Amino acid sequence: METNNFDLLTGRTHTHLESFGDHLIQAEVKRQFLAMSKKAKEDDEIEIKLVSAFRSFEKQQIIWNDKVAGHRKILDDNGAELDPSSLTEKELLYAILRFSALPGASRHHWGTDLDVFDASIKSKKDVQLTVSESLEDFSHLNHWLDQNMNDFGFYRPYAQDLGGVSQEPWHISYYPHSKALFEQYSFEVFKENIQRSQISLKGLVLNQLDEIFQKFVINIEER
Numbered sequence: 282m283e284t285n286n287f288d289l290l291t292g293r294t295h296t297h298l299e300s301f302g303d304h305l306i307q308a309e310v311k312r313q314f315l316a317m318s319k320k321a322k323e324d325d326e327i328e329i330k331l332v333s334a335f336r337s338f339e340k341q342q343i344i345w346n347d348k349v350a351g352h353r354k355i356l357d358d359n360g361a362e363l364d365p366s367s368l369t370e371k372e373l374l375y376a377i378l379r380f381s382a383l384p385g386a387s388r389h390h391w392g393t394d395l396d397v398f399d400a401s402i403k404s405k406k407d408v409q410l411t412v413s414e415s416l417e418d419f420s421h422l423n424h425w426l427d428q429n430m431n432d433f434g435f436y437r438p439y440a441q442d443l444g445g446v447s448q449e450p451w452h453i454s455y456y457p458h459s460k461a462l463f464e465q466y467s468f469e470v471f472k473e474n475i476q477r478s479q480i481s482l483k484g485l486v487l488n489q490l491d492e493i494f495q496k497f498v499i500n501i502e503e504r
């Protein structure tokens with residue numbers, strides 16, 4: 282694999298992206314997102330805005346290492362906070378993977394995937410990105426996306442809980458571009474990414490590499 286593609290797939294470069302407010306995003310994704318937002322506003326007064334688009338390897342590493350260190354909350358499947366000191370390293374690893382991607386293995390590295398909310402309901406600083414918030418506060422947005430996002434090339438890779446990454450109704454992906462990147466994201470890319478990194482729990486991750494790849498990286502909704 283070319284170095285450049287490896288870097289792109291694993292969040293080590295953003296030269297393929299353009300800026301969009303505080304965010305970085307692929308040019309075509311931005312165009313389609315803006316067209317979709319315009320339609321949602323016209324149809325139903327929904328204001329689709331971004332919580333996040335591109336996230337770099339370094340940023341994902343900070344999130345990851347903070348969670349391992351107990352500096353950021355780790356939740357169980359019922360939304361209750363876990364005490365990292367009460368877990369084995371392996372339990373900790375799999376608890377974090379439910380809600381956070383490994384650095385270099387997030388779809389947010391590509392500039393094709395977006396976390397969205399409805400700014401007519403609440404402001405960005407109050408958005409929690411939880412399933413209950415999504416189903417209750419943002420039900421209108423979700424319904425509109427169900428009906429319309431496909432027309433603009435978007436779908437939800439984490440529409441349901443498939444036993445790996447938990448359900449994320451707010452996460453949408455521009456499949457004309459993300460599909461190709463997903464196909465290039467091989468086990469070899471994943472392995473090299475972890476080997477090159479200095480992430481917390483690196484040894485354990487290398488030990489569990491195949492299982493993590495199957496369960497959390499390629500285990501997404503088909504489109």
Ligand SMILES: [Zn+2]
Binds near residue numbers: 452
């Ligand atoms: Zn997301």
